Each structure stands twice: as C-alpha cells, then as structure tokens.
Amino acid sequence: MSLFLFAYFLIVLAYLAATGLSLFGALRRRPGLRRAAVRVAFGGFLLHTLLLGHFFATETIVEWSTGVYLKMLSWCVLAVSFLLWHRLRWDFLSLTVSPVALLLFASSINHAQGTVQMPKALHGxxxxxxxxxxxxxxxxxxxxxxxxxxxxxxxxxxxxxxxxxxxxxxxxxxxxxxxxxxxxxxxxxxxxxxxxxxxxxxxxxxxxxxxxxxxxxxxxxxxxxxxxxxxxxxxxxxxxxxxxxxxxxxxxxxxxxxxxxxxxxxxxxxxxxxxx
Structure with missing residues (x-):
C-alpha cells in the first residue's frame, strides 16, 4: 500500500468513525461521544488538508482529476462546519456534516482518473x-x-x-x-x-x-x-x-x-x- 493510499484510508476511516460516534452519541444521548466525533473528524480534516496541500504544491492545475474537485468540496464542507462549531459549539453539526464529508471524499476515490481541462493563463x-x-x-x-x-x-x-x-x-x-x-x-x-x-x-x-x-x-x-x-x-x-x-x-x-x-x-x- 502506497503512502497516499494509506492516507486515503486513514481519512475515510476518520470520517466514518466520526459519523458513527456522532450517530451513536446522539442516539444514546452522550455528549462526550458527540464531542469525540468532532475531534476525530478534525483529525481527518487535518490529514485531508495536508493531502490537498501536497497536491497543489506538486501538481499542475491545468489538468485535474474530477476526484480533486470532490476532495475540495468535502474539505470546504468540513471547514465551514468547524468554523461554526468553534463559534457556536453546536455538536449536532457533526451528525449532518460528517456523513456528507465521508460520501464526498469516498466518491472522489472512484473519480481519480478522469480529468477536466483548464486554460493555462487562468490557473491561480x-x-x-x-x-x-x-x-x-x-x-x-x-x-x-x-x-x-x-x-x-x-x-x-x-x-x-x-x-x-x-x-x-x-x-x-x-x-x-x-x-x-x-x-x-x-x-x-x-x-x-x-x-x-x-x-x-x-x-x-x-x-x-x-x-x-x-x-x-x-x-x-x-x-x-x-x-x-x-x-x-x-x-x-x-x-x-x-x-x-x-x-x-x-x-x-x-x-x-x-x-x-x-x-x-x-x-x-x-x-x-x-x-x-
């Protein structure tokens, strides 16, 4: 297993664990589990950020796989939810956001080969x-x-x-x-x-x-x-x-x-x- 595949596995595992913890914590009415779900999702988010950062630093923006767009969208969903959680401390966000992030990121793996072209003059x-x-x-x-x-x-x-x-x-x-x-x-x-x-x-x-x-x-x-x-x-x-x-x-x-x-x-x- 390559390092990147291992990173993908860890991110999916983190988002899956966060989804499970938030759901179980909500059903069992255990705030500690919901808070743990936020922390686990944040750990996956940090690794997700490093993965995207490495891609942007090493790859050309002229031709991206469509999986990159899904990874970016998944990252944006989590970033917004963490900003809200930091400001409002609403643990319920993990109950709705973690499954969305999991589905988007997992789907990105299946679309890793197709590419979308962009004009060279308009990269950044x-x-x-x-x-x-x-x-x-x-x-x-x-x-x-x-x-x-x-x-x-x-x-x-x-x-x-x-x-x-x-x-x-x-x-x-x-x-x-x-x-x-x-x-x-x-x-x-x-x-x-x-x-x-x-x-x-x-x-x-x-x-x-x-x-x-x-x-x-x-x-x-x-x-x-x-x-x-x-x-x-x-x-x-x-x-x-x-x-x-x-x-x-x-x-x-x-x-x-x-x-x-x-x-x-x-x-x-x-x-x-x-x-x-």
Missing part, C-alpha cells in the same frame, strides 16, 4: 475566485440543509404534539436552527454570485462568449435564481421557519446533482464528457 485566478467561492457557498448550503432537515423534523413533532425522544431532546431549538439557515444563506448567496460572475468572465476569455449551450450553465443559473429568491425572502421578506429550511434542502440537492450529474455524465465545458 480560476481556482481562487471561481472554484473556491463556489465550493464555499455549497458548503454553507450543506450546513443549511442539515439544519433544515432537523428543523422540519422537530417542527412536525411539535405540531403533532409528539414527545421529543432520544437525541432530539439535545438538539438546538427551532429558533437556533433557523438562525443557522439565515447565516448560511446570507453569506452563501453573495459567494455563489461571485462564483457565477467569475465563471462568466472566464467563459468569455476562454470560449469567446459568456453563455453557450452548456447544461452546466443552465443548471447553475437555475440554482442561482432559486438561491436569489431564498436570499431575498430571508433578508427582505423576513422569511422564517419551514419555507427557507425546505428551500435550502432543495438548493443543496440541486448543487449535488449539478456536480455529480452534469460534471461527470453530460457533455459540458466543465465535465468528463467534454471532447477537444
């Missing part, structure tokens, strides 16, 4: 402005999605006057979960908009036009429009509760479909099916 700028801010915004959507799932489930329990049993008794209240959604949307939408604008600039410089008959562009515009509606509702219409929670869940699902479906299975400037 493309990564920093376009990929970086888009992945950060999707990571915020992942956090909002997890909080939305808990919000919808708890609200249903409360409306039916069912007793909150097990780990639900230890979860933040509806107002706290709604604040997670508000924070993630208000920060995530400007980042997504910046990612879209830089994408248009690069498309104009690379392919000679801002928009083309590319499924990725249509999907991204649809996500942006829905994201803008949610952002406007939260900021100016004082949306609260179930509506923004469900919209955040839908947006994250569409973002995953865009990455996993369009990038890997359709002919696009952004995906594996592109032909020279």
């Amino acid at each position: 700028l493309f990564f920093t402005l376009h990929i970086g801010v888009l992945f950060a915004s999707i990571a915020l959507l992942a956090v909002a999605c997890g909080a939305g799932l808990l919000f919808v489930h708890q609200e249903r329990k409360i409306k039916t006057k069912a007793r909150l049993a097990g780990f639900l008794q230890d979860m933040p209240g509806l107002a706290a979960l709604d604040r997670v959604n508000h924070w993630a949307v208000c920060l995530g939408f400007p980042l997504f908009t910046l990612g879209m604008l830089t994408g248009f600039v690069f498309a104009r410089l690379t392919w000679g036009k801002v928009l083309s008959a590319d499924p990725k562009e249509f999907m991204s515009l649809a996500i942006w429009a829905l994201f803008a509606w949610l952002f406007y509702g939260r900021l100016f219409l004082d949306w609260r509760g179930k509506r923004p929670a469900k919209l955040a869940m839908l947006l994250f699902a569409l973002a995953v479909v865009s990455i996993a479906g369009v990038n890997f299975f359709l002919q696009s400037h952004h995906g594996l099916m592109e032909r020279p």
